[in-house]
Amino acid sequence: MGLGARLLGDGHGHADDASGGLIRRARLYEIFSAAAFAGRRRRVFDQLAALSGVGPGDRVLDVGCGTGFFATRLATAVQPGGRVDGIDPSPPMIDYAAGRENAHCVFTVAAAEALPLEDATFDVVTSTLVIHHITHGNRATALAEMARVLRPGGCLLVADFRPPTNPVANHLISALAGHAMAHNPIGELTGLIEQAGLRVTGTGDHRPWLHYLRAGKPSSDRPRRIR
Numbered sequence: 005m006g007l008g009a010r011l012l013g014d015g016h017g018h019a020d021d022a023s024g025g026l027i028r029r030a031r032l033y034e035i036f037s038a039a040a041f042a043g044r045r046r047r048v049f050d051q052l053a054a055l056s057g058v059g060p061g062d063r064v065l066d067v068g069c070g071t072g073f074f075a076t077r078l079a080t081a082v083q084p085g086g087r088v089d090g091i092d093p094s095p096p097m098i099d100y101a102a103g104r105e106n107a108h109c110v111f112t113v114a115a116a117e118a119l120p121l122e123d124a125t126f127d128v129v130t131s132t133l134v135i136h137h138i139t140h141g142n143r144a145t146a147l148a149e150m151a152r153v154l155r156p157g158g159c160l161l162v163a164d165f166r167p168p169t170n171p172v173a174n175h176l177i178s179a180l181a182g183h184a185m186a187h188n189p190i191g192e193l194t195g196l197i198e199q200a201g202l203r204v205t206g207t208g209d210h211r212p213w214l215h216y217l218r219a220g221k222p223s224s225d226r227p228r229r230i231r
């Protein structure tokens with residue numbers, strides 16, 4: 005059994021759709037993620053937080069928050085006065101995240117494609133390593149939902165796994181982590197984000213294996229400051 009299947013837990017992933025599905029083994033995911041970032045996890049996520057432009061007082065949504073690691077880093081960045089909501093459809097991941105007991109975070113079981121949240125609520129929406137877990141047919145809806153809950157002038161920051169171009173490395177990723185990561189169609193993200201009505205304002209690669217896109221929600225009268 006590959007690592008991807010072990011993380012999924014009890015076989016409720018979307019194996020038929022070649023997406024990653026829900027992750028149920030929260031503690032195992034924490035160990036895997038810490039190892040995969042080779043000691044740079046906190047630094048990488050703090051850099052992603054900076055790229056999103058979050059600042060004191062902001063209301064932030066982290067979609068597919070998993071174990072809540074990024075949400076708690078974002079919560080630090082929005083003090084004083086800010087708050088972070090984390091959503092994930094996997095109850096074990098949300099239980100683990102809630103166990104972090106951060107007073108500035110609220111965690112809820114929900115899926116990206118049906119956010120139980122009001123329109124135009126958040127200054128910043130983030131989603132890291134999640135899109136390849138959503139069924140292919142639901143990805144456009146998920147990004148439209150993220151755009152819906154973003155305030156005009158707000159910022160969306162999406163980062164996902166960038167498959168290695170080296171075929172041997174890619175084969176290894178496929179064997180270890182599964183098809184969804186090894187064949188992640190990262191190039192489709194720009195189109196999906198623009199289709200959701202957002203404007204891509206920046207893209208880049210982040211070592212060791214992340215690709216990120218930053219996008220803004222058009223605002224006629226209240227542009228968001230760039231930090």
Ligand SMILES: C[S@@+](CC[C@H](N)C(=O)[O-])C[C@H]1O[C@@H](n2cnc3c(N)ncnc32)[C@H](O)[C@@H]1O
Nearest residue numbers: 025026027068069070094115116132133134137
């Ligand atoms: C690889 S983990 C990433 C967790 C966290 N964002 C991080 O960067 O460590 C992918 C997460 O996406 C969640 N997920 C799967 N399907 C989802 C969906 N439809 N909507 C939101 N999250 C989803 C999984 O349960 C899992 O927690």
